[in-house]
Amino acid sequence: xxxKGDFQDRSSAIxxxxxxxxxxxxxxxxxxxxxxxxxxPRGVLxxxxxxxxxxxxxxxxxxxxxxxxxxFTQYNYQLRTGGMPIFSFWATGVIFYELTMLGGxxxxxxxxxxxxxxxxxxxxxxxxxxVPGIISIRIHCTENQLEEASRCxxxxxxxxxxxxxxxx
Amino acid sequence: xxxxxEIVPYSQVRHDLxxxxxxxxxxxxxxxxxxxxxxxxGLFCWGYQLREGIxxxxxxxxxxxxxxxxxxxxxxxxxxxxxxxxAILRLTxxxxxxxxxxxxxxxxxxxxxxxxxxxxxxLGRAWIFYWLIPYPNSRLLWPNFRSPLLWDLTAIxxxxxxxxxxxxxPLIPDVAQLAQHATxxxxxxxxxxxxxxxxxxxxxxxxxRAMKLMAAMILAVAVSVHTVxxxxxxxxxxxxxxxxIFGPYFVxxxxxxxxxxxxxxxxxxxxxxxxxxxxxxxxxxxxxxxLLLMSLLWxxxxxxxxxxxxxxxxxxxxxxxxxxxxxTFSIYFWTMVFxxxxxxxxxxxxxRLRSIRTATxxxxxxxxxxxxxxxxxxxxxxxxxxxxxxSGGYSxxxxxISITTATFAAMGLLYLLFSKLFPIVSVWExxxxxxxxx
Numbered sequence: 124x125x126x127k128g129d130f131q132d133r134s135s136a137i138x139x140x141x142x143x144x145x146x147x148x149x150x151x152x153x154x155x156x157x158x159x160x161x162x163x164p165r166g167v168l169x170x171x172x173x174x175x176x177x178x179x180x181x182x183x184x185x186x187x188x189x190x191x192x193x194x195f196t197q198y199n200y201q202l203r204t205g206g207m208p209i210f211s212f213w214a215t216g217v218i219f220y221e222l223t224m225l226g227g228x229x230x231x232x233x234x235x236x237x238x239x240x241x242x243x244x245x246x247x248x249x250x251x252x253x254v255p256g257i258i259s260i261r262i263h264c265t266e267n268q269l270e271e272a273s274r275c276x277x278x279x280x281x282x283x284x285x286x287x288x289x290x291x
Numbered sequence: 292x293x294x295x296x297e298i299v300p301y302s303q304v305r306h307d308l309x310x311x312x313x314x315x316x317x318x319x320x321x322x323x324x325x326x327x328x329x330x331x332x333g334l335f336c337w338g339y340q341l342r343e344g345i346x347x348x349x350x351x352x353x354x355x356x357x358x359x360x361x362x363x364x365x366x367x368x369x370x371x372x373x374x375x376x377x378a379i380l381r382l383t384x385x386x387x388x389x390x391x392x393x394x395x396x397x398x399x400x401x402x403x404x405x406x407x408x409x410x411x412x413x414l415g416r417a418w419i420f421y422w423l424i425p426y427p428n429s430r431l432l433w434p435n436f437r438s439p440l441l442w443d444l445t446a447i448x449x450x451x452x453x454x455x456x457x458x459x460x461p462l463i464p465d466v467a468q469l470a471q472h473a474t475x476x477x478x479x480x481x482x483x484x485x486x487x488x489x490x491x492x493x494x495x496x497x498x499x500r501a502m503k504l505m506a507a508m509i510l511a512v513a514v515s516v517h518t519v520x521x522x523x524x525x526x527x528x529x530x531x532x533x534x535x536i537f538g539p540y541f542v543x544x545x546x547x548x549x550x551x552x553x554x555x556x557x558x559x560x561x562x563x564x565x566x567x568x569x570x571x572x573x574x575x576x577x578x579x580x581x582l583l584l585m586s587l588l589w590x591x592x593x594x595x596x597x598x599x600x601x602x603x604x605x606x607x608x609x610x611x612x613x614x615x616x617x618x619t620f621s622i623y624f625w626t627m628v629f630x631x632x633x634x635x636x637x638x639x640x641x642x643r644l645r646s647i648r649t650a651t652x653x654x655x656x657x658x659x660x661x662x663x664x665x666x667x668x669x670x671x672x673x674x675x676x677x678x679x680x681x682s683g684g685y686s687x688x689x690x691x692i693s694i695t696t697a698t699f700a701a702m703g704l705l706y707l708l709f710s711k712l713f714p715i716v717s718v719w720e721x722x723x724x725x726x727x728x729x
Contacts, residue, residue: 160499172496172497172500197436218445224508225448225449225452225453228456231505241486
């Protein structure tokens with residue numbers, strides 16, 4: 124079951140989030156919808172992210188794969204060089220650099236799709252329509268928790284509180 | 292004068308910024324038709340070149356690099372408008388960037404698409420360009436990874452991929468909003484592009500994090516791309532090419548021409564779309580100051596480059612230096628100095644003269660100057676041969692001139708089509724926050 128509360132200003136929305144979390148609602152069960160990014164103070168609905176770490180990992184991975192690939196292809200064809208090295212780090216360094224960055228860029232896109240939830244959207248979950256200027260809070264709760272959640276939203280100054288069930 | 296954006300309600304902001312998307316005026320159709328005709332003529336000329344061979348272009352011994360390479364370097368330089376400027380301003384959290392960024396990012400993507408085509412046009416046998424791509428072919432031969440041509444391929448592909456993602460990500464919230472209001476094919480297009488965006492805090496957080504990381508990476512890529520383009524020249528042991536400062540010199544020139552292109556586009560968008568309330572004199576003033584700064588930096592690099600050659604007095608270098616500054620190419624050289632330094636310095640350096648109009652005039656001068664700079668770099672070094680038995684000059688043919696003209700038309704065409712499909716000013720970023728916007 125999903126409960127939704129609409130707020131007209133940021134401060135009352137933050138108050139509602141604090142009250143909900145104080146009453147034991149998990150951040151994972153709460154979502155805030157708005158037509159612009161909402162700056163929340165630290166401790167209120169923190170969303171831990173591993174994007175930076177994953178992006179660095181992605182970049183390094185593609186870099187290593189490129190080095191391996193270039194190394195393999197340089198030695199793939201048996202050239203007689205009179206003992207001179209074939210694999211040149213300096214001349215291929217540009218390619219390693221560019222593909223390292225490409226790895227980072229593509230991993231960023233993948234991380235964005237994953238962490239935003241766009242990649243793993245569950246169709247069944249109802250989504251409130253975002254009205255410009257309105258901040259909507261959606262809470263996933265059981266029937267027993269419904270009354271408590273409604274009270275939290277009301278106390279914080281919600282304009283409208285109600286359940287939503289129809290998937291968008 | 293329209294009201295300042297900070298006192299306009301959000302619904303009005305959205306209405307104003309979405310207005311150009313609706314309807315097609317006669318003037319729009321006329322301009323699009325003209326640009327399309329020029330672009331198609333350019334494609335026809337390219338087709339003619341493919342059929343008849345590269346001989347229809349003016350490039351021949353000893354000048355093997357002509358307009359195509361000049362255009363390649365020029366357009367890659369223009370592409371630095373968006374991503375670099377947008378990324379720098381995003382990372383430094385400059386609030387005035389908000390109405391500017393998307394216009395700039397779109398320039399990057401289109402300029403890269405156009406610039407990236409020139410090496411393929413220049414190849415002559417364009418249909419075998421895929422030989423540059425590393426794939427296991429039947430003879431187990433791989434491309435030469437030490438070749439600067441392959442550096443270009445990887446650098447430009449990475450930059451184009453990154454720039455497209457960098458343009459696309461902040462577009463998602465806007466197309467999601469548009470999808471709610473559009474009908475027909477536009478609705479389907481916006482819905483597809485919005486990827487199911489709902490405006491949840493998870494999405495906003497992920498978007499902000501991704502944009503910060505992208506800004507940092509795209510900055511590094513943008514710098515490397517034009518450095519790689521510079522290395523195409525400086526890796527050759529040729530007079531006035533073999534220079535260690537070519538990398539930063541090209542990057543400075545690229546940012547310089549990029550800002551000029553952005554100012555011109557902003558000026559046209561402001562006038563044509565009636566965005567006077569959103570693209571304010573404040574934005575033009577800031578960008579004009581940046582342009583002036585880059586003009587001075589460009590002068591510094593140009594002077595350093597030429598002084599070193601002159602002081603060294605190495606005969607082969609001095610031959611090229613001579614034809615550039617006193618000989619056949621001197622008219623281009625001094626026009627370049629006039630356009631790149633004198634015009635911006637006078638029009639933008641004197642505060643009383645600095646306005647939207649003069650910033651636009653200075654930007655046009657800078658684009659002309661920067662194109663000439665590319666010409667001055669590419670052609671004289673090849674035209675002044677080091678063997679007495681080899682001689683010859685370069686004059687572009689109608690094919691090269693047509694293709695060059697068509698690329699400018701293509702840029703305008705792509706921009707017009709983009710601005711008809713997507714808001715050219717980011718709506719969600721342009722929230723009316725009085726304190727920030729000022």
